[in-house]
Amino acid sequence: MALRSRTHASKSIVPLRISLLLLLLSTPPCSSSTIIQHGEAESLLRWKSTLSAAASASPLTTWSPATSSSACSSWRGVTCDAAGHVAELSLPGAGLHGELRALDLAAFPALAKLDLRRNNITAGVVAANVSTRASNLTYLDLSDNAFAGHILDVLPLSPATLQQLSYLNLSSNGLYGPILRSLSAMGKMTVFDVSRNRLNSDIPSELFTNWVELTQFRVQNNSITGSIPPTICNTTKLKYLRLAKNKLTGEIPAEIGRLASLQALELADNFLTGPIPNSVGNLTDLLVMDLFSNGFTGVIPPEIFNLTALRTIDVGTNRLEGEVPASISSLRNLYGLDLSNNRFSGTIPSDLGSRQFVTIVLASNSFSGEFPLTFCQLDSLEILDLSNNHLQGEIPSCLWHLQDLVFMDLSYNSFSGEVPPMSAYPNSSLESVHLANNNLTGGYPMVLKGCKWLIILDLGGNHFTGTIPSWIGTCNPLLRFLILRSNVFNGSIPKELSQLSHLQLLDLAMNNLVGSIPRSFGNFTSMIQPKTELNLPWKVQHHILDGRVDYTYTDRIGINWKRQNHTFQGTVALMAGIDLSSNYLSNEIPSELCNLESMRFLNLSRNHLSGIIPKEIGNLKILESLDFSWNELSGSIPSSISNLMSLSSLNLSNNHLSGEIPSGYQLRTLADPSIYSNNFGLCGFPLNISCSDGSNSTSALIGGSTDSQELEILSWFYSVLAGLVFGFWLWFGVLLLFEPWRFAFFGQVDHLQKKIMQKICCMYAKSE
Numbered sequence: 001m002a003l004r005s006r007t008h009a010s011k012s013i014v015p016l017r018i019s020l021l022l023l024l025l026s027t028p029p030c031s032s033s034t035i036i037q038h039g040e041a042e043s044l045l046r047w048k049s050t051l052s053a054a055a056s057a058s059p060l061t062t063w064s065p066a067t068s069s070s071a072c073s074s075w076r077g078v079t080c081d082a083a084g085h086v087a088e089l090s091l092p093g094a095g096l097h098g099e100l101r102a103l104d105l106a107a108f109p110a111l112a113k114l115d116l117r118r119n120n121i122t123a124g125v126v127a128a129n130v131s132t133r134a135s136n137l138t139y140l141d142l143s144d145n146a147f148a149g150h151i152l153d154v155l156p157l158s159p160a161t162l163q164q165l166s167y168l169n170l171s172s173n174g175l176y177g178p179i180l181r182s183l184s185a186m187g188k189m190t191v192f193d194v195s196r197n198r199l200n201s202d203i204p205s206e207l208f209t210n211w212v213e214l215t216q217f218r219v220q221n222n223s224i225t226g227s228i229p230p231t232i233c234n235t236t237k238l239k240y241l242r243l244a245k246n247k248l249t250g251e252i253p254a255e256i257g258r259l260a261s262l263q264a265l266e267l268a269d270n271f272l273t274g275p276i277p278n279s280v281g282n283l284t285d286l287l288v289m290d291l292f293s294n295g296f297t298g299v300i301p302p303e304i305f306n307l308t309a310l311r312t313i314d315v316g317t318n319r320l321e322g323e324v325p326a327s328i329s330s331l332r333n334l335y336g337l338d339l340s341n342n343r344f345s346g347t348i349p350s351d352l353g354s355r356q357f358v359t360i361v362l363a364s365n366s367f368s369g370e371f372p373l374t375f376c377q378l379d380s381l382e383i384l385d386l387s388n389n390h391l392q393g394e395i396p397s398c399l400w401h402l403q404d405l406v407f408m409d410l411s412y413n414s415f416s417g418e419v420p421p422m423s424a425y426p427n428s429s430l431e432s433v434h435l436a437n438n439n440l441t442g443g444y445p446m447v448l449k450g451c452k453w454l455i456i457l458d459l460g461g462n463h464f465t466g467t468i469p470s471w472i473g474t475c476n477p478l479l480r481f482l483i484l485r486s487n488v489f490n491g492s493i494p495k496e497l498s499q500l501s502h503l504q505l506l507d508l509a510m511n512n513l514v515g516s517i518p519r520s521f522g523n524f525t526s527m528i529q530p531k532t533e534l535n536l537p538w539k540v541q542h543h544i545l546d547g548r549v550d551y552t553y554t555d556r557i558g559i560n561w562k563r564q565n566h567t568f569q570g571t572v573a574l575m576a577g578i579d580l581s582s583n584y585l586s587n588e589i590p591s592e593l594c595n596l597e598s599m600r601f602l603n604l605s606r607n608h609l610s611g612i613i614p615k616e617i618g619n620l621k622i623l624e625s626l627d628f629s630w631n632e633l634s635g636s637i638p639s640s641i642s643n644l645m646s647l648s649s650l651n652l653s654n655n656h657l658s659g660e661i662p663s664g665y666q667l668r669t670l671a672d673p674s675i676y677s678n679n680f681g682l683c684g685f686p687l688n689i690s691c692s693d694g695s696n697s698t699s700a701l702i703g704g705s706t707d708s709q710e711l712e713i714l715s716w717f718y719s720v721l722a723g724l725v726f727g728f729w730l731w732f733g734v735l736l737l738f739e740p741w742r743f744a745f746f747g748q749v750d751h752l753q754k755k756i757m758q759k760i761c762c763m764y765a766k767s768e
Contacts, residue, residue, distance in 0.1 A: 036072040037084045043107035044078070044086075051098040059094050085110035092141075093118040105134045113139040117169065121145045123154040135161050141169040143193070148174030151199070159185035169193040171218065179219070181206050193218040195242065202226030203243075208235050220244040220266065227251075228272075233258045244268040244290065251275075257282035268292035268314065276315075278303050286310055292338065293317040305330055312336035316361065324349055340364050340385065348386075350374050359383040363409065371396055371415070381405055387434065388412040395419055395435075400428060400447050407555070409434040411458065418442035430454055432555055436483070437461035444468060444489075449475045456555060458483040460507065467491035468508070473499030480526065481557055485509040485579065493518055493580075501525040504576040509560065509603065513583040517604070522592025527576050529598055560603070577601035581627065585609060589628070594619045601625035605651065608632060613657075618643035625649040633657060637682075642667050653677045660684040660691045 044063060053060050059076035072080035079088035086108045096119040105111060111134060121142070134140075140162075147154050147170070154175060157168075159182050166188040178201030179194065187210040200223040208214070208231040217232070220242045227250030228243065238259050248270040256265075257279025263286060272294040280289070281303020289304070292314045299322035300315065310331055316338040323346035324339065336359040337352065347369035348362060357378045363385045370393035375384070382404050391413040397420035399408075406429055415438040428451045436458045443466035448454065454476045464487040472479070473496035482500070485507045492515035493508065504526045558565060560579060578593070581603045588611030589604065599620055609631040617626075618640025626644070629651040636659030637652065647666045653674060658681025661667075673686045683691030 034072050034080050034082060034084045035069060036075060036078065036080055036086065038069075040084075040086050040107055041075075043104050044075070046104075047100070047102040050102040051096050053095050053097070058096070059091055060096070079113075081110050083110075087111065088113040088115075090115040091119070092116070095119065096121055099123070108134075110136060112136050112164075115139065115141045116145065117141045118144040121147070123147050123149065136164060137162060138164045138188075139167040140165060141167070143169045143171040143173070145173055149176070151175045151177040151180075157183065159183055162186060164188060166213070167191045171195040171197070173197055176200060179204060179207075179224075183207060184210050187211070187213075189214055191216040194222070195219055196221040198223060200225065203229055203232070205229035205231040208232050211235055212237070214238055215261075216240040216242075218242040220246070222246055224248060228253055228267075230255050235259070237261055239285075240264045240266075242266045243270070246270055248272055252277050252280075254279055256280060259283060260285065262286055264288040264290075266290040267294065270294055272296065274298075276301055276304070276320075280304055281306050283307060284309065288312050290314045291318065296320060298322075300324075302327060308332065310334055312338075314338040315342070316340040318342055320344065323347075326351070328352055335359070337361070348372050348391075355379070357381050361385040362389070364388040366390060368392075371399075371410075373398070375399065376402065378402065379404065383407045385409040386413070391415060393417075395440075397447075400450075404429055406430060407432045411436040411438065413438055415440060419445040420447055428453070431478075432456040434458045435462070436558065439463065441465070448472075451476060452478070454479055455502075456481040456557065458557065459487065460485040460558070462487055464489060468494055468497075468513075470494040470496040473497050476500070478502055481505045483507040483557070484511070485560075487511055489513060492516075493585075495520050497521070498523045503527070504598070505557070505559070505578075507559070507579040508583070509579045510582040513580070513585060515585065516587040517580065517585055517590055517593070517609075519590040519592045521578070522590065522595040524596055527578075527596035527598050559601075575600060577603075577625075579603040580607070582606040587611070589614055589633075591616050597621060599623055600646075603627040604631070606630040610634065612636075613638055613641075613652075615640055617641050620644060622646050627651040628655065630654045636660070637662055651675050652679065655679050657682055661687065 045065065048060050048063050051060065062074060062076045067074050072078060072084065077089060077091040077094070078086055079090070081087045087110050089108075089111065090113065092115055096116070099122050114134070114137060122145070155170065157180070163186065165186050167190060169191065171193045172195070174197065175194070176198035179199055181204040184204070184206045189211045190213050192211075192214065193216065195218045199219070202225055203219065208229065212235065214235040215237050216239060217235070218240065221244070224243070224246035226248065228248060230253040232238070232241070233253055233255035236258060239261055241259070241262060242264065244266045245268065248267070250272065251274035252267070252272065254277045256277060260282065262283050265283065265286060266288065268290045269292065273296065275298035276291065276296055278301045281301060284307060286307050287309055288311060290312070293316070296315065296318040298320065300320060302325055304313070305325065305327040308330060311333055312335055314336070317340065319342065321343040324344060326349055328349055329351040333356070334352070335356055337357070338359065338361040340361045340363040342365055344362075344365040344367060346367065348367050350372045351374060352360070355377065358380055359382065360375075361383065364387070367386070367389040369391065371391060373396055375381070376396060376398035379402065381402055384405060384407065387409040388411070391410075392415065394417035395410060395415050400420060408430060409432070411434040415435075417440065419435060419440050419442065430451045431453050432455060433448070433451070434456070437460070440462040442464065444464060445459070448457065449471060452475065455478055457476070457479060458481070460483045464484070466489065468484065468489050468491070472482070473494070477500065479500050480502045482503060482505070486509070488511065489508070490512040493513055495518040497503070497506070498518060498520035501524070503524050557575070559575060576598045577600050579601070582605070585604070585607040586609065589609055591614035593602070594614050594616035597619055600622060601624060602620070603625070605627040606629070609628070610633065612635035613628065613633060615638040617638055621643065623644050624646050626647060626649070630653070633655040634657065637657055639662045642662045642664045645666050647670070650670050653676060657679040661676060661682055661684040663685055668685075671686045673688070676682050676687055683689040
């Protein structure tokens with residue numbers, strides 16, 4: 001009975017426990033129903049009064065005295081604990097402006113997380129508050145703000161107070177000074193990010209003595225000096241080591257292989273030297289290896305090709321050498337490979353392993369052999385750069401069927417044949433095609449007719465023949481850079497090119513083109529307004545690691561600029577101009593070209609152009625280089641040319657120009673007389689020929705340009721005339737008064753007369 005009774009009692013308690021559990025589960029979290037502490041609400045309101053928010057939808061609009069007695073959850077960005085104390089203050093990207101001088105962290109004893117990233121907040125008394133009054137803080141993110149100055153003044157972090165801090169992000173501010181050695185006392189640090197500042201010390205080796213829980217160390221984009229401390233290899237939980245774009249020297253520590261959890265090794269853009277240590281082969285979890293732009297030497301350690309998890313390898317711009325081993329085929333997960341600007345040789349492996357390649361950049365090495373046909377199987381390929389090697393043979397037609405290919409650079413090799421001999425026009429995604437400086441032949445590549453997204457086309461320095469097709473204007477409507485220089489194209493320039501409304505650089509120099517320059521070229525819309533964008537990057541995104549990994553490849557273009565060949569990269573989109581030099585073009589220069597006010601260069605030299613220089617030439621306000629030399633231009637140089645305030649290179653030599661050379665402004669700095677040479681009617685500075693006002697081509701060679709010069713010439717004329725008169729009477733007086741000279745003179749006259757008569761008699765006798 002007792003047992004039964006006990007069993008009954010326990011059974012009756014079960015529904016009660018279930019009811020209580022359901023009640024607890026149905027109750028909202030404390031932070032959503034708890035009322036914020038009155039004093040802490042007032043502190044937040046005081047802070048709000050010193051700030052301004054750019055957006056009307058700012059979280060601060062929910063903070064008001066009217067809601068101070070409401071649930072904590074009604075204050076956006078604020079999270080409270082069960083007692084109503086502020087535990088988290090999170091306002092990322094809230095458009096906040098101002099200082100934090102009214103934020104008294106002493107009023108928030110439970111504050112554990114402070115996240116104010118992506119605002120426009122400057123330093124204030126909050127710096128001291130963070131250091132001395134936020135003893136419970138575990139998470140501090142002030143990245144992407146306007147904190148500027150010495151780090152000890154702006155954020156004098158106190159390791160003694162911030163013992164609980166495990167996440168510190170001060171990236172993308174304007175901080176300078178050292179990385180503090182005392183930070184090593186923060187023994188719970190897992191994420192340390194001070195990237196994209198101006199810090200200029202070495203990396204303290206003491207940091208890694210206590211930071212045994214560290215998973216991320218990010219100091220990229222600073223001015224960090226010294227070497228990579230070997231003690232960093234003690235942080236065996238480290239996943240992301242990002243030291244790129246600093247001034248680090250020395251070698252990669254041989255102990256690097258102890259970082260068994262490392263997923264990203266980013267050391268690009270430093271001054272590191274020596275070999276890549278073999279121990280890198282122990283980083284079996286490594287996904288990204290970026291050693292770009294250093295001074296590494298030797299060969300790529302074969303152990304690297306055992307890292308089958310690798311997604312990207314970038315060792316470009318170093319001094320590595322040797323051949324790429326066939327074992328690269330084991331990297332089946334590789335997305336990106338950049339070996340450019342090294343000393344690699346041999347053939348390109350036919351099997352690169354992965355079929356997922358998005359970027360392959362092998363430019364500026366000594367690779368030889370033919371184009372690997374297996375590349376045609378890389379259906380995901382977006383960027384292919386094999387330029388500046390010793391590759392030969394034909395470019396396979398299957399390459400043009402890679403539907404995802406956006407950027408292709410095969411320039412500066414020895415490829416031959418036609419490009420390609422096919423009649424089908426694939427629906428290509430190509431935006432940039434560089435085939436310059438090869439041995440390619442045939443007519444203009446018909447395959448380009450299917451490239452409707454094409455932006456940059458460089459076919460210069462080949463042996464293409466035939467006419468330039470008129471369909472370019474309709475089939476490649478997005479073209480911005482068209483370079484066909486140094487080929488054997490003939491015929492006239494198709495006026496349909498003027499349909500390219502985006503065109504900003506046209507280079508048809510050194511061909512056999514004839515006829516007139518189309519007047520419709522004045523309709524190049526994109527050359528009318530100056531450009532403001534800086535570059536033409538091709539960005540590839542890999543979804544790996546903690547988010548997107550962007551691979552940005554910036555295009556480059558070779559331009560004959562100010563009589564020299566230059567390669568523009570980064571600022572290429574700012575370039576605008578026309579080069580039609582070294583052809584057989586005739587007739588006059590269309591005045592419509594002077595509508596293209598964004599041009600920075602105009603080169604029409606070495607043609608058969610005639611007529612005058614358009615007086616509207618002065619409209620080209622930002623023109624820096626102008627070359628009309630070796631033509632048949634006549635007339636005067638228009639005075640408006642002195643309006644070209646940016647002009648630094650001018651050549652009008654070897655024409656039939658006449659009159660006075662305009663002066664003033666920028667023209668006074670162009671003091672080389674050869675830029676006007678072989679124009680026999682020109683006068684004025686910098687030629688050593690003076691001229692008069694309103695002079696024509698003849699008088700310009702005689703007179704000056706002022707009244708004083710005219711008076712000087714008139715005086716010279718009278719002086720010569722007086723000398724002649726005086727000399728004649730002196731000579732006549734001597735003959736008249738000095739008898740021996742008189743007899744000698746007339747004797748010579750008689751002798752000469754006798755000689756003439758004898759000659760006439762001899763000629764008469766022969767004719768008989």
